[in-house]
Amino acid sequence: MTIKYAIIIAEQVVKQFAKSRNTRGLFAFFIIFLGFALQIGVQEMLNHQELAEHYSQEVRQRWEANPDKHPHRMAHYGYVAFRQKFPLSFFDFGMDAYTGKSVFLEAHKQNTVNFSEAGHSSSLLRFGQISAAMILQILVPLFLFFLGYDLIAKEREQGILKLLFTQGISWQTLILGKTVGLFLASLFILLPTALFGLVLLLSNAFEMDILLRYGLLILAYTVYFFIISLMAVLVSAQSQTAKSSLMKLIGCWLFLILILPRIAQVTGQNVYPAPSKIEFDKNVEAELIKQGDSHNPDDLHYKAFKDSVMKAYGVDSTHKLPFNYSGLVMKEGEKLSAETYNRHQARLIEIYENQQNVLRLTAFFNPFIAVKNISMALTGTDFYTFNDFQAQAEKFRYQLAQTMNELQIKHISNRVKNSADKKAKLDRQEWVNFPDFKHHFLSIQSALDAEKVSFAALFFWIMLLFFPIRYANQWFKII
Numbered sequence: 001m002t003i004k005y006a007i008i009i010a011e012q013v014v015k016q017f018a019k020s021r022n023t024r025g026l027f028a029f030f031i032i033f034l035g036f037a038l039q040i041g042v043q044e045m046l047n048h049q050e051l052a053e054h055y056s057q058e059v060r061q062r063w064e065a066n067p068d069k070h071p072h073r074m075a076h077y078g079y080v081a082f083r084q085k086f087p088l089s090f091f092d093f094g095m096d097a098y099t100g101k102s103v104f105l106e107a108h109k110q111n112t113v114n115f116s117e118a119g120h121s122s123s124l125l126r127f128g129q130i131s132a133a134m135i136l137q138i139l140v141p142l143f144l145f146f147l148g149y150d151l152i153a154k155e156r157e158q159g160i161l162k163l164l165f166t167q168g169i170s171w172q173t174l175i176l177g178k179t180v181g182l183f184l185a186s187l188f189i190l191l192p193t194a195l196f197g198l199v200l201l202l203s204n205a206f207e208m209d210i211l212l213r214y215g216l217l218i219l220a221y222t223v224y225f226f227i228i229s230l231m232a233v234l235v236s237a238q239s240q241t242a243k244s245s246l247m248k249l250i251g252c253w254l255f256l257i258l259i260l261p262r263i264a265q266v267t268g269q270n271v272y273p274a275p276s277k278i279e280f281d282k283n284v285e286a287e288l289i290k291q292g293d294s295h296n297p298d299d300l301h302y303k304a305f306k307d308s309v310m311k312a313y314g315v316d317s318t319h320k321l322p323f324n325y326s327g328l329v330m331k332e333g334e335k336l337s338a339e340t341y342n343r344h345q346a347r348l349i350e351i352y353e354n355q356q357n358v359l360r361l362t363a364f365f366n367p368f369i370a371v372k373n374i375s376m377a378l379t380g381t382d383f384y385t386f387n388d389f390q391a392q393a394e395k396f397r398y399q400l401a402q403t404m405n406e407l408q409i410k411h412i413s414n415r416v417k418n419s420a421d422k423k424a425k426l427d428r429q430e431w432v433n434f435p436d437f438k439h440h441f442l443s444i445q446s447a448l449d450a451e452k453v454s455f456a457a458l459f460f461w462i463m464l465l466f467f468p469i470r471y472a473n474q475w476f477k478i479i
Contacts, residue, residue, distance in 0.1 A: 002170065002172065002173045002176075005169060005173045005177065006173050006176045006177035006180060007177070007180075008177070009169075009173070009174065009176075009177025009178060009180075009181065010177045010178075010180040010181035010184060011181070012181070013151065013177070013178055013180075013181025013182060013184075013185070014181050014184050014185055017147065017185050023147070026143065027185075027188055027189060030135070030139070030140060030143065030189045031188075031189060031192050031193065033135060034132050034135055034136070034189070034192075034193040034196075035192075035193070035196050037130055037131055037132045037134075037135055038090060038091065038132050038193070038196055038197050038200055039200070040130070041089070041090030041091060041093070041131055041132065042090040042200045042204065044090070045085045045087075045089055045090045045204075046204070048085050048101070049084065049085060052082040052083070052084055052085075052101070052102075055080070055082060055102075056080075056082050056436075056437075059079065059080045059082075060436050063077075063079060063431055063434075064428070064431055064432045066428060066431050067428055068425040068426060068427055068428050069425050069426070069428075070408070070412070070424045070425060070426070071327075071404040071405070071407040071408045071411075071412070071426055071430070072107070072326075072327070072330060072404060072405070072408055074404050074431060075106070075107035075330075075400065075401045075404035075405070076106055076107050077106075078104055078105055078106035078107075078400075079104075079105045079106075079396070079397070079400055079437065080102055080103070080104055080105065081102065081103050081105055081392075081393040081396060081397075081437045081439070082101065082102045082437075082439070083099075083100070083101050083102065083103075083113065083386075083389045083439060084439045084441075085380075086379060086380025086381065086385065086441055087201065087204060087205035087207075087210050087380075088201070088210060088213055088214060088217070088378065088379040088380060089379050089380055089381050090132075090197075090200065091131065091132050091133055091197055091214075091217065091375075091379050092131055092132070092133030092134075092375045092376055092379040092381055093129045093131045093133070093134075093381060094133075094375070094376035094379060094381025094382055095376065095381055095382060095383060095386060096381045097129055099113065099386045100112065100113030100114045101113070101114075102114060103390075103393050105393060105396060105397035105400060105437075106397070106401075107330075107334060107400075107401040107404070108333065108334060108337055108401070109337075110338075110341045110345075110394060110397070112277070113386075113389070113390060113393070132193060132197065133372075133375050133376075133379070136190070136193070136221055136224075137224075137368060137371060137372055137375070138257055138368075140186065140189055140190075140225070141224075141225075141228045141253065141257075141368075142253050142257075144182060144185075144186055144225070144228050144229060144232055145228070145232050145246075145249040145250065145252075145253055146246070147182060147185060147232075148178070148182045148229060148232030148233055148236060148249075149232060149235070149236055149242060149245045149246040149249050150236060150242035150245060150246070151178045151181075151182065151232070151233055151236050152174065152175075152178060152233065152236040152237040153236045153237075153239040153240070153241055153242040153244070153245040154242045156239075156240065156241075157240075157241055157242060170473065171237070171469075171473050172469055172470070172473075174237075175230075175233055175234065175237055175468075175469050176469060178233045178236075179226075179229050179230045179233045180229075182229040182232060182233060183225060183226050183229040183230075186225040186228070186229060187222075187225070190218070190221060190222065190225060194218045197214070198214065201214060209443070209444050212444060213378045213379070213444055213447070214378075216374075216378055216448075217374075217375060217378045217379065220371055220374045220375065220378070220458065221371065221375075223371075223458050223462065224367060224368075224370075224371040224458070226462070227367045227458070227461050227462060227465060228367070230465045230466075230469075231249075231252070231465065232249060234465065234468050235248050235249050235252070256366045256367070256368050257368055260362060260365065260366050260369075261359070261362070261366070261368070261369060264358055264359045264362040264369070265355075265359055267358055268354070268355035268356070268357075268358035268359055269355060271354075271355075271358060272351050272354040272355050272358070273351075274348060274351045274352060274355070275348070280344065280348060283344060284340060284341055284344050287340050287344075288336075288337055288340055291336050291337075291340065292333075302329060302332075302333075305329070305332060306318060306325070306329075309321070309325070309328065318414060319414045319415065320414075321414060323409045323410065323414075324408050324409045324410075324411075324412040324413065324414055325414055326408065326412075326414075327405050327406070327407075327408030327409035327410075327412060328405075328409055330401075330405045330408065331402060331405040331406070331409065334398070334401045334402055334405060335402075338394075338398050341394075342394070345394075349387060352383065352387075353383075356383060357453075360373060360451075360453050360454060361453065363453065363454050363457035363458075364457045364460055364461075367457070367458060367461045369454070369457075370454040370455075370457040370458045370461070371454075371458065373451050373454040374451050374454045374455065374458070377447040377448075377450055377451045377454075378444075378447055380441055380442070380447075382447075382450070384442065384446070384447075384450045385441065385442055385447075388441075388442050389439060392437075392439060392440065393437070396437050400434065403434060407426060407430055411426055412424055412426075
């Protein structure tokens with residue numbers, strides 16, 4: 001009987017919303033607004049992909065068009081790697097506006113990823129771009145709070161609660177029915193959005209991995225809306241008046257959406273302070289200076305390196321070595337500089353991950369953080385996806401530099417005077433044979449592993465909010 005009455009109450013809640021002209025108008029507004037946001041997101045994603053593809057081809061053509069030259073000159077000529085947008089990024093922009101889109105790759109130097117939208121936008125961008133995820137995470141919960149604040153508190157004010165309980169309705173049945181009704185109302189916004197998003201997705205990408213990600217994404221928002229609905233009904237049941245219920249829910253929204261994330265972010269930055277870009281570069285440069293300069297023949301480190309190589313081959317001059325010694329020095333220098341940079345970069349990433357973990361743990365106090373992290377991970381707009389692109393670009397840069405060094409070692413004679421010598425030039429076919437840069441995305445398993453805490457937090461919130469339902473008769477009063 002409890003389930004039967006709960007269903008009846010849920011139907012009444014849905015009918016109540018459907019009768020209100022203003023409420024229907026707001027539902028229509030959110031559906032249109034979300035559709036517009038999805039369409040804009042797809043267009044932005046396609047524009048980015050088109051530009052990235054265009055300039056990637058241009059970079060490749062210019063690389064292959066280089067004439068015969070010394071391979072180390074090609075290493076310094078460099079390459080440009082462009083970051084692709086994940087096919088689901090139209091749904092949640094995540095960190096994409098704040099992270100760069102391209103990086104120049106050259107020998108002996110690791111450049112940063114540049115040209116983020118935030119770098120050439122107004123300060124308004126700090127409030128976030130209008131995306132479907134932002135609307136679903138921030139605005140729709142506020143709308144649900146406005147819909148649900150008086151579902152029980154108003155009935156208490158009007159004396160209807162006494163009548164309901166005299167008819168055998170329990171607190172568990174009432175709260176469950178009101179929650180399901182409000183939750184079903186939220187699906188009138190979520191389901192059309194999900195279907196339209198699926199149509200846009202299928203028109204641009206059809207891969208099982210992406211479709212599975214999208215399914216999990218919609219499931220996460222479904223759970224999020226149920227938590228928000230249950231939260232609204234519980235606050236309404238606890239409040240003596242509809243006005244006090246509304247004030248409490250608005251306070252919850254402000255605390256969960258605006259205040260707590262900022263507190264967690266500042267806490268993470270203070271507990272795990274990260275060096276500035278200038279400080280990071282300074283530390284790397286200081287360690288590289290200690291290692292020596294591979295371009296300086298009188299450098300103590302590389303002088304000792306030269307002596308050890310000549311001793312190993314039993315010669316008294318680098319000109320007598322069976323390979324190009326300068327190329328070997330460049331290879332050694334590249335190896336040491338890359339190891340140094342990667343070591344410092346790993347420490348920096350660890351600091352950022354610790355900061356993220358502080359924020360991630362607050363998901364157990366804030367379901368907004370949980371769904372936000374899950375949404376970014378599944379749409380490929382999170383920190384881990386961006387960091388993976390950086391790692392791929394650095395791997396390609398190192399491969400490029402060392403390939404050019406290997407060509408110099410193997411094909412350039414020790415007798416050439418300088419890189420302008422005709423005998424120091426290699427056929428341009430070597431540049432054509434070098435592979436192009438291809439950006440690959442993280443697997444869905446990697447995304448799920450990265451946000452295990454956030455998934456656990458959503459489950460925790462459902463369990464947590466069901467306790468008041470279980471003990472509703474002891475916790476809530478009719479008057």
